[in-house]
Amino acid sequence: MRWYAEYAWLDGPAPVAGVLIEAEAGRFTAVTAGQPAPPGVPRLAGVTLPGLANAHSHAFHRALRGRTHDDRGSFWTWRDRMYAVAGRLDPDTYLVLARAVYAELALAGVTCVGEFHYLHHDPQGRRYTDPNVMADALAQAAADAGVRITLLDTCYLTAGVDGAPLAGVQRRFGDADATAWADRFGSWRPTGAHVRAAAAVHSVRAVPAAELPVVADWAAQRRAPLHVHLSEQPAENAACLVRYGRTPTKLLADAGVLGPDTTAVHATHLTDADVALLGGSGTGVCLCPTTERDLADGIGPAGPLSAAGVALSVGSDSHAVIDLFEEARAVEAHERLRTGRRGHFSPAQLLATAGEVGHRALGWADAGRIAVGARADLVTVRCDSVRTAGIDPAGLVFAATAADVTDVVVDGRPVVADGRHLHLDVPAELAAAIRAVTTG
Structure with a gap:
């Protein structure tokens, strides 16, 4: 799988621009910064973080x-x-x-x-x-x-x-x-x-x-x-x-x-x-x-x-x-x-x-970095919401909230896309599950 991150937080004090990320079998196989967006590769707009x-x-x-x-x-x-x-x-x-x-x-x-x-x-x-x-x-x-x-x-x-x-x-x-x-x-x-x-x-x-x-x-x-x-x-x-x-x-x-x-x-x-x-x-x-x-x-x-x-x-x-x-x-x-x-x-x-x-x-020392060999976890945070518009990407942690997460990949598998869980209607499931244990 391949993704192109507008910005990605690698091993440094701030995110870097234009990062091509590749993975196979749930692991990162290549991380290349300073790349133009290649055709046909999904683009992750905003700042992409490790899981x-x-x-x-x-x-x-x-x-x-x-x-x-x-x-x-x-x-x-x-x-x-x-x-x-x-x-x-x-x-x-x-x-x-x-x-x-x-x-x-x-x-x-x-x-x-x-x-x-x-x-x-x-x-x-x-x-x-x-x-x-x-x-x-x-x-x-x-x-x-x-x-x-x-x-x-x-x-x-x-x-x-x-x-x-x-x-x-x-x-x-x-x-x-x-x-x-x-x-x-x-x-x-x-x-x-x-x-x-x-x-x-x-x-x-x-x-x-x-x-x-x-x-x-x-x-x-x-x-x-x-x-x-x-x-x-x-x-x-x-x-x-x-x-x-x-x-x-x-x-x-x-x-x-x-x-x-x-x-x-x-x-x-x-x-x-x-x-x-x-x-x-x-x-x-x-x-x-x-x-x-x-x-x-x-x-x-x-x-x-x-x-x-x-x-x-x-x-x-x-x-x-x-x-x-x-x-x-x-x-x-x-x-x-x-x-x-x-x-x-x-x-x-x-x-x-x-x-x-x-x-x-938690015992997963091979996760939490966007680096070759690490688990292929990605979290993309938008930079165009009312909270993040105009920020310096390096200051993301002082501006973003969970509501700004758009895409999540776990072990190379997409779980969240465009701010929606790909498999579950989360608000409905939460409401029903909580109702079942707080009433009656």
Whole structure:
């Protein structure tokens, strides 16, 4: 396949003009800049980027968008509605909802998603006959939507740092212990080249210290990514200090959870020593700015983390917004708010958080670049909308939104063209799927 990009973002600080891109068997085979448009080759008008990676997703949270802001949108309003949706999902309704959500991601330029999955069992907490049927639903949903997925199966054992047992709908999140989690998920045999199995620790609230090494060892033995919610709220830090006499970051370090294959999600409320531990261990951090501000969690220390050598990726988490341009530019914007200064990250660095770094955090190190040998993922963003008209293409990340994505190619296969998903009526599917789990 061949495409001619008006501008393409290659390995540099800004996009270059006139790029002929060729691919075969899902990989780029030639990338040639400074070329006139050849006849008969599809022209990608605007700026063409490598595929974007959403490194942190909870697909079922998409059903909450616009539904949690009564009572002035308190955290408790959000949590109660989240549990209500979690209690209604089954393998069939989850497949339909996740397929629509992943198709919305594709429309936003996302070619790979990291699904932080803890909705394992039935509403009473009993294992399904196939104990990984909910994981199967997510893998199938990604295939139907045309995107790759890293299924981050999540160990979730307790309701708090104090070890309180799971109750109510939380029971469907949990296994008996980390060994039972490992046995269950270790039996999963995903099908399709679009899916990879990986592990997650929900948080130090949900996995006791003695159980953490089991999950870390499972991931290490398979050289699989390992993700963990970290210091999302001050209350988590305070409870961890009371129970263990250590910050959550230090607890994870002592248990062998941190390392180059690990990504800490949020990392909002860190000490200087925490930042040094993350940087020194090679652990990455996934920031989710739109969710962090939607839930009033706070602004994380993106600048100090980057200065410590931490690779930053981004995710849309609860899907209050699905727009990785917004997530990426918020990394810079929130750092400006935190410090009162501008100019912390370049446009190329911000796009890398939404692309190459995110892919690497999800175990797809061969994606996120328009380069020979890389996976043939392309995202084209128009430069003639009311948001992007007249911009310098180098400043795209500070102007564009998901609505400006026109074309998406995943592993050489067109998924979105002219702003429309080629296989699904996404608005209709979203409306029906959300209605099915929020009414009745």
